[in-house]
Amino acid sequence: MWLGGCALLVFVMVVLGGVTRLTHSGLSMVDWQPLMGIIPPITEADWLKVFSKYKHSPEYQQVNLGMSLSEFKSIFYFEYAHRVLGRLIGLIFVVPLLVFWLRKRISRPLGISLVSIFILGGLQGLLGWYMVQSGLVDEPRVSQYRLAAHLGLAAALFGALLWVMTGLALSKDSRELIYDGRIKRVVVSLVILIYLMILLGGLVAGLRAGLVWNTFPLMGDTFIPIGLYEQSPWYLSAFEDGTTVQFNHRVVAYYISALAAFLFVVAVRVEVSRPYKALVVSWCLLIGSQVILGILTLLKAVPVPLAALHQGVALLVFGGGIILMRLTCLQNSENRDSNET
16 A cells, blocks of 8 residues: 555656646756755745746746746746655655564565665656756756656656555465466567657657647658658657657557557457456556547647646556566466475
């Protein structure tokens, strides 16, 4: 329950981060106080002081010149909530961890896993500020590389929490899950592709590539758009050219869709335990929903509600794959124990 609650908060954190980015609120706080700064500006003087710092930022001078204090407050609170939630997640993770540790409820292997998750969370906070800092120098836009890394690390943190949680939640007597080898291989392949898709989504967001082509299934009048991989050197197009990044995002989505459809058919036809089959089929349907949601987000030119929902469901899809992979590993462990016996 503790780790599941932490995973839920990380999920909320990612969705809130997406909303913060989509509303262009992420650069409203121009300084970082990792331990202090939890109390927001209260008095008029406090607000004017914070607003004065923002006025020296590239975003104000190049994008929001003439913004009023009330308009500044509307973007400030999104970033403020995002940072405070990050601190809250740290506390909710650390305090129970110390209590369990002092009460000797944590084995050495589990302790290593939990400490690793804590370190991962700390690195995520540092990477978040490193990302914001890239938009406070010259251009009022964060680096797409840092944004993709920040999103990818958040997904890894979410997956690590679910991995450990699933292992703890299932007792040895409840691991009666019969699976098929083909399902195992496809699930692993899908999880890898979904994680790659999340990283590509970070590049799309950082470059605002979702606004380059808003047609589907064609990009403009052709399937392969004009200008694909035309940047010099060509390989940088995959990271810095909006057209190429969106095309790659689509292509990976096609692979995921095909694999998910194959997995759905296999799961329905093979002899596996009913609970495991239900999980696999539900996961495939969730992947299909995410694909449809991505198409709608593209066609509607990336509205904030749809885009935030798209990012949230992507994390749910990835988390579902992590849980299925963990169940497979538990079943493998059971089979080895039976063979040894």
